[in-house]
Amino acid sequence: MKVALIGPKWNELVNAYPSLGLGYLAAVAEQDGHEVAIFDFGLDPDRPLEDEVQDVIDFKPDLVAFTSMTTSYASVEQSAAMLKEALGVPILIGGPHATSLPNETLKNPNIDYLIFGEGEETFVEFLRALENKNDKWEGFWGLWYKDEEGRVYNNPQRALIKDLDALPYPARHLFRLDEYPLYAPTGEQMLTVLSSRGCPYNCSFCFKGIVGRTYRQRSPQNIADELEHLMHTYGVRNFYFIDDLFTIDVRRLDKILDHFIERNMDIRWQCLARVDRVNPDLLAKMYRAGCREIHYGIESGNPEVLKRTAKHINLDRVRDAVTWTEEVGIRAKGYFILGLPGDNEETIEETIEFAASLPLTEAMFSIATPFPGTQLWNELLRRHPDLVYNADFTKSYYYNSYKSSIAPFMNVSDVPDDVLARKAIEARQRFIEAKKRRIYRESFGPAMGDLLWNVAQFTPVRKVGSALAHAGLFKKFQRTKGELFGSLSWT
Numbered sequence: 001m002k003v004a005l006i007g008p009k010w011n012e013l014v015n016a017y018p019s020l021g022l023g024y025l026a027a028v029a030e031q032d033g034h035e036v037a038i039f040d041f042g043l044d045p046d047r048p049l050e051d052e053v054q055d056v057i058d059f060k061p062d063l064v065a066f067t068s069m070t071t072s073y074a075s076v077e078q079s080a081a082m083l084k085e086a087l088g089v090p091i092l093i094g095g096p097h098a099t100s101l102p103n104e105t106l107k108n109p110n111i112d113y114l115i116f117g118e119g120e121e122t123f124v125e126f127l128r129a130l131e132n133k134n135d136k137w138e139g140f141w142g143l144w145y146k147d148e149e150g151r152v153y154n155n156p157q158r159a160l161i162k163d164l165d166a167l168p169y170p171a172r173h174l175f176r177l178d179e180y181p182l183y184a185p186t187g188e189q190m191l192t193v194l195s196s197r198g199c200p201y202n203c204s205f206c207f208k209g210i211v212g213r214t215y216r217q218r219s220p221q222n223i224a225d226e227l228e229h230l231m232h233t234y235g236v237r238n239f240y241f242i243d244d245l246f247t248i249d250v251r252r253l254d255k256i257l258d259h260f261i262e263r264n265m266d267i268r269w270q271c272l273a274r275v276d277r278v279n280p281d282l283l284a285k286m287y288r289a290g291c292r293e294i295h296y297g298i299e300s301g302n303p304e305v306l307k308r309t310a311k312h313i314n315l316d317r318v319r320d321a322v323t324w325t326e327e328v329g330i331r332a333k334g335y336f337i338l339g340l341p342g343d344n345e346e347t348i349e350e351t352i353e354f355a356a357s358l359p360l361t362e363a364m365f366s367i368a369t370p371f372p373g374t375q376l377w378n379e380l381l382r383r384h385p386d387l388v389y390n391a392d393f394t395k396s397y398y399y400n401s402y403k404s405s406i407a408p409f410m411n412v413s414d415v416p417d418d419v420l421a422r423k424a425i426e427a428r429q430r431f432i433e434a435k436k437r438r439i440y441r442e443s444f445g446p447a448m449g450d451l452l453w454n455v456a457q458f459t460p461v462r463k464v465g466s467a468l469a470h471a472g473l474f475k476k477f478q479r480t481k482g483e484l485f486g487s488l489s490w491t
């Protein structure tokens with residue numbers, strides 16, 4: 001069968017990395033003998049949807065299959081209507097949005113089938129069944145479908161995949177890999193990798209419906225083999241582990257690091273981690289194995305608000321983890337959420353101050369958005385029982401450019417919308433200022449650092465200082481100037 005897998009558009013934002021979900025689905029379908037093409041409409045936000053759709057029509061697929069997050073679902077609806085009219089073939093959907101709102105999704109007349117949760121096994125069986133003209137879908141685990149009157153039927157949910165090593169590597173050859181704007185700080189290309197699935201925690205803002213709470217992991221050998229394969233195939237040596245929890249199983253991680261070190265893999269990588277799942281020894285070894293950046297979910301600087309996220313971390317541990325990370329030479333990036341339940345102007349101020357006080361290389365401030373299927377969504381429903389899902393979630397993107405105006409979407413805090421939007425922009429500016437000031441203090445000592453910082457607030461003075469620093473006149477300053485100009489210690 002000819003299968004078109006589609007990643008939808010995401011407003012005016014670029015899909016910065018290929019969907020590994022689509023990559024895994026394509027890989028298992030190819031392994032089963034199907035001809036697969038991946039169309040990532042989100043790679044070029046400015047390209048008209050009509051042109052994207054025409055590419056799919058020209059491919060002449062027997063099946064069109066969409067992935068979708070809630071933020072990009074409105075674009076799926078548009079594309080599905082165009083493709084149904086032009087091709088008349090079955091249309092299937094899977095991914096976080098379909099799994100969080102399956103009934104609502106299947107109400108769309110152009111969407112015929114829905115695969116719930118983790119997709120590989122159901123997808124392969126579905127393709128086989130479709131090819132064999134089987135249309136008895138009752139008892140087909142993981143599949144939702146409709147009858148001719150449009151009534152929706154659901155089958156039992158399929159169990160999570162146990163042996164992740166048994167999956168083929170994602171079919172990266174089907175993406176236009178060179179065009180994704182994902183780079184290491186050195187400007188070199190970076191690829192994403194998934195070494196585990198699932199997370200046992202249940203934070204209030206996080207959607208857990210796909211990979212679930214059971215932590216499943218690939219073997220260290222299998223992960224190191226994939227990286228070597230990527231190095232040889234694409235000439236890439238920078239990697240981003242997008243696992244929810246890369247560091248949760250310290251024994252497994254230790255073995256992964258051994259592979260990287262013993263195989264002499266000249267790689268650089270970054271990962272996501274919880275602050276309570278790192279320690280100084282582990283971080284030092286991670287550095288030796290090529291780790292150069294860790295992203296921590298810190299969420300709030302107010303203990304009560306943080307507690308309500310059910311993240312189960314505390315501010316002391318945050319400070320320790322970030323400090324240890326920076327001390328071993330790994331860049332630390334912090335993710336913060338403004339406008340959580342319990343947030344008021346004071347607690348938001350605490351979050352901004354806390355972020356500014358940490359030795360982070362980077363900080364990202366998002367505005368809380370209650371996605372369907374999360375605890376935040378349930379909290380919103382409790383407050384507004386009549387609330388219905390509204391495809392306007394498209395507008396909820398908060399990877400704000402900080403230039404365009406941002407508006408909170410379904411605000412769950414006690415802070416007015418306009419204040420929240422203003423604070424999100426202000427938070428980033430204040431973080432950057434605080435970081436620069438910290439570097440002055442570290443380079444010249446507290447008193448001299450403060451003095452120079454104050455003087456440097458005058459633009460002409462700052463320009464001269466910058467030029468002198470570049471010329472190597474301030475030896476101590478030279479040591480850290482990379483950080484001021486954004487290129488710290490990746491090599």
Ligand code: B12
Pocket residue numbers: 007009010015016017018019020021022024025042065066067068069070071072092093094095096097100115117118119120123194205206207208210211242243244366371372396397398399
């Ligand atoms: C990497 C990532 C991103 C990347 C996207 C890369 C990409 N192109 O996919 C970036 C950074 C751009 C991103 C952005 C956002 N993300 Co994000 N992201 C992730 C993350 C961490 C990993 C995704 C992944 O690769 N998972 C592993 C693969 C194997 O799983 P999968 O993609 O879900 O695919 C499997 C199944 O869903 C299913 N499936 C998926 N598609 C299809 C299609 C068919 C036809 C079938 C049969 C099956 C199927 O089968 C796949 C294989 O098992 C997940 C968290 C997570 N644990 O998944 C969040 C997650 C997907 N993101 C989320 C959110 C909220 C966002 C943002 C809204 C955040 C924001 N700040 O704006 C944006 C929206 C982007 C958009 N395009 O609309 C939520 C989604 C919630 C929702 N209801 O939509 C998640 C689940 C995080 C969470 N736990 O809450 N994200």
Ligand code: SF4
Pocket residue numbers: 199200201202203206207244245274297311
């Ligand atoms: S935010 Fe992170 S730790 Fe919390 S449930 Fe989601 S993946 Fe797990």
